[in-house]
Amino acid sequence: MTEAVVEHVDILIVGAGPVGMTLHLALAAGGRKSLLLDRRPRPAGSTLGVQQAQQTDPRALALSHGARQLLEQINSWPTRAATPIETIHVSQKGGFGRTVIDRADYDLPALGYVVRYRDLAAALGAQLAADALLDGVEILDITPADDHVTVSLRHAGQERTIETKVLIHAEGTPDDDPDIKVSDYDQHAVICEVTPTPGHNKRAWERFTPDGPLALLPLGNDYSVVFTLPPAKADAVMAMDDDTFTAALQAQFGQRMRFGKPGPRSRFPLALRMRDTLVKGNEVWIGNTAQTLHPVSGQGFNLGIRDAWQLAEILLNYGVDRNSLASYAASRRLDRQGSALFTDQIVRSFSNDFGPLKLARGLGLLALDVFPPARHFVAKRMIWGARAWP
Numbered sequence: 001m002t003e004a005v006v007e008h009v010d011i012l013i014v015g016a017g018p019v020g021m022t023l024h025l026a027l028a029a030g031g032r033k034s035l036l037l038d039r040r041p042r043p044a045g046s047t048l049g050v051q052q053a054q055q056t057d058p059r060a061l062a063l064s065h066g067a068r069q070l071l072e073q074i075n076s077w078p079t080r081a082a083t084p085i086e087t088i089h090v091s092q093k094g095g096f097g098r099t100v101i102d103r104a105d106y107d108l109p110a111l112g113y114v115v116r117y118r119d120l121a122a123a124l125g126a127q128l129a130a131d132a133l134l135d136g137v138e139i140l141d142i143t144p145a146d147d148h149v150t151v152s153l154r155h156a157g158q159e160r161t162i163e164t165k166v167l168i169h170a171e172g173t174p175d176d177d178p179d180i181k182v183s184d185y186d187q188h189a190v191i192c193e194v195t196p197t198p199g200h201n202k203r204a205w206e207r208f209t210p211d212g213p214l215a216l217l218p219l220g221n222d223y224s225v226v227f228t229l230p231p232a233k234a235d236a237v238m239a240m241d242d243d244t245f246t247a248a249l250q251a252q253f254g255q256r257m258r259f260g261k262p263g264p265r266s267r268f269p270l271a272l273r274m275r276d277t278l279v280k281g282n283e284v285w286i287g288n289t290a291q292t293l294h295p296v297s298g299q300g301f302n303l304g305i306r307d308a309w310q311l312a313e314i315l316l317n318y319g320v321d322r323n324s325l326a327s328y329a330a331s332r333r334l335d336r337q338g339s340a341l342f343t344d345q346i347v348r349s350f351s352n353d354f355g356p357l358k359l360a361r362g363l364g365l366l367a368l369d370v371f372p373p374a375r376h377f378v379a380k381r382m383i384w385g386a387r388a389w390p
């Protein structure tokens with residue numbers, strides 16, 4: 001019997017989503033090789049690294065100014081596909097109080113940018129070298145040892161065994177498992193694109209309704225709509241014909257603007273999923289697989305890219321071993337807990353119609369409006385994440 005051939009790599013990344021690809025490219029920029037695996041096959045002729053599901057992913061992502069700066073360093077900023085956000089209007093439906101966050105107060109070209117998930121994946125995928133990624137992979141087994149991890153997989157009909165010094169999990173939102181704390185929001189996000197009249201003038205809207213937050217994000221000439229609703233109402237919204245849907249959207253915004261025929265709708269169930277332990281031996285979890293947040297205020301990928309960046313810096317500067325992974329876990333505590341708390345508090349305190357809370361929210365929004373330091377506190381969290389702490 002012939003011995004199975006064992007391949008050796010230093011760094012194996014499972015999941016070639018935006019976070020996994022960012023990590024791979026940040027390591028490559030520092031002269032370190034890593035191998036990416038993804039379960040999705042790449043359709044013939046597509047950009048390297050962009051799988052079928054990514055090409056059709058309907059999400060639009062609001063990316064912070066900080067995320068742009070990191071993506072520029074790995075030549076993956078999708079300039080032409082990115083729409084700047086110059087102002088953000090925050091308000092609550094049926095209650096007083098509103099505030100406007102303006103880029104001019106922060107001496108920045110934009111507060112953030114809106115990019116389709118697929119355009120971001122394509123920009124990252126275009127930077128991958130030909131041998132960077134195995135796609136269409138099925139992981140068969142993962143066996144940890146003291147100083148390495150062995151991964152068995154099937155690729156192109158062949159079984160292969162790869163031994164890696166560190167294994168990085170970037171597989172996206174995890175299924176339920178004992179290491180994940182799940183807190184269900186009992187909300188689904190219904191998303192689509194719609195053209196406003198007059199034009200959006202690079203303004204985003206975050207409108208809090210008793211059902212959940214409703215965001216309009218400028219994207220090209222359109223708005224990307226993120227309509228958060230309890231599941232039964234999301235069922236109803238998904239089933240509406242286009243005219244009824246447009247009328248429902250219109251009812252949330254009054255006569256400020258008119259909406260044209262909406263594009264196809266998709267939905268995502270929403271829960272906070274936090275992994276208790278980021279590192280186990282020579283394995284580490286980053287991006288959505290470490291923490292999946294509610295999309296309100298667009299923190300998810302912005303946090304995931306900071307995971308990838310920090311991990312790359314630590315592996316490049318301190319070596320590829322479990323001690324480096326342990327210091328990575330410690331270094332990410334504040335950012336991930338702070339971002340999770342920030343989004344969770346927003347969702348829970350705004351998604352209800354309780355009179356006293358509505359009053360408190362109105363006062364809060366008013367305070368943000370008339371008291372610039374409070375507004376700057378919120379704005380800086382959106383622009384920089386936890387880098388803005390304390």
Ligand SMILES: Cc1cc2nc3c(=O)[nH]c(=O)nc-3n(C[C@H](O)[C@H](O)[C@H](O)COP(=O)(O)OP(=O)(O)OC[C@H]3O[C@@H](n4cnc5c(N)ncnc54)[C@H](O)[C@@H]3O)c2cc1C
Pocket residue numbers: 014015016017018019020037038039040051059060061062063137139170171172173189191226268286287288289295297298299300301302303304
């Ligand atoms: C409606 C909605 C709106 C959002 N809006 C924003 C926003 O405005 N701003 C923002 O920053 N974030 C936003 N997010 C969050 C953002 O989409 C995620 O944080 C981001 O996509 C996470 O990237 P990732 O690479 O960690 O995971 P993913 O994008 O899920 O990629 C994971 C990759 O791993 C692969 N994979 C999975 N399992 C395996 C396996 N077993 N073996 C091999 N490969 C595997 C998948 O094929 C995929 O390619 C939003 C999310 C939703 C649902």
